[in-house]
Amino acid sequence: WDSMLGAKLISEANFDAVWASGLEISASHGLPDANILTMSEYLERASEMNDASNLPVIADCDTGYGNVNNVIYLVEKYEQRGIAGICIEDKLFPKTNSFIEGRQDLADIEEFCGKIRAIKETQTNPDFMVFARVEALIAGWGMEEALIRANAYSDSGADAILIHSKKKDNKEILEFCKKFKKRKPVVVVPTKYPKFHEKDMPKYGISLVIYANHVLRSTIKAVSETLKILKEKKELSSIENKIAPLAKVFHLQGMSTLKEN
Ligand code: SPV
Numbered sequence: 001w002d003s004m005l006g007a008k009l010i011s012e013a014n015f016d017a018v019w020a021s022g023l024e025i026s027a028s029h030g031l032p033d034a035n036i037l038t039m040s041e042y043l044e045r046a047s048e049m050n051d052a053s054n055l056p057v058i059a060d061c062d063t064g065y066g067n068v069n070n071v072i073y074l075v076e077k078y079e080q081r082g083i084a085g086i087c088i089e090d091k092l093f094p095k096t097n098s099f100i101e102g103r104q105d106l107a108d109i110e111e112f113c114g115k116i117r118a119i120k121e122t123q124t125n126p127d128f129m130v131f132a133r134v135e136a137l138i139a140g141w142g143m144e145e146a147l148i149r150a151n152a153y154s155d156s157g158a159d160a161i162l163i164h165s166k167k168k169d170n171k172e173i174l175e176f177c178k179k180f181k182k183r184k185p186v187v188v189v190p191t192k193y194p195k196f197h198e199k200d201m202p203k204y205g206i207s208l209v210i211y212a213n214h215v216l217r218s219t220i221k222a223v224s225e226t227l228k229i230l231k232e233k234k235e236l237s238s239i240e241n242k243i244a245p246l247a248k249v250f251h252l253q254g255m256s257t258l259k260e261n
């Protein structure tokens, strides 16, 4: 899926920010979400999203692509390209997507805190944000571990805590929020627990929701359906009302400005 068109549509739909998803960027290259791509490749896409929309871009930076020195370099580069904030997760490089079954090794707490402190010391724009993502629940290390980490990352200067869960309901997220006591804004990614309604989130201290893969998944389905119809050589007119009109394409391309010029 296209980063520039995607960001334009997100902007048109009046969202507050664009999530430069590691999963989506990897998938758009036909590659697993496992740091097969390099930092520069992820940055290139995040940067395209930033250029194409008037929204802040929050970039998924996985584990920071290495140790604290990689993270320092990353912050310099992402800030230079105007990215509004980054999210780093407490796993080991190379990470794998949180929903892949099997072992998910977690970073040493102190080392991860060092990365957060380094980001805060390196950033030159005071508004540049770092979300620290806690993977303890994903890795099966339990609630206590998740809270120890969320508190340590908060103490190290994280602007928000992203708590990730792969449970089918929101129970562990709610337990986390209650015990975390709104120490920092909480960010959630309700891919696996879609019944948790946004209107019920603020009272638990949840300030931001990331719809991490819904655009990619809807694109895959829509494109596959169109291709099926084309391949079956049904009448072309049968898809005409299912796809965007060319006028929409011209609009996204800025054709009217071109004509005016
Ligand atoms: C992403 O969009 O790449 C994320 C969210 O990190 S998740 O896929 O749920 O890990």
Ligand code: MG
Pocket: 021, 022, 023, 033, 060, 062
């Ligand atoms: Mg990711």
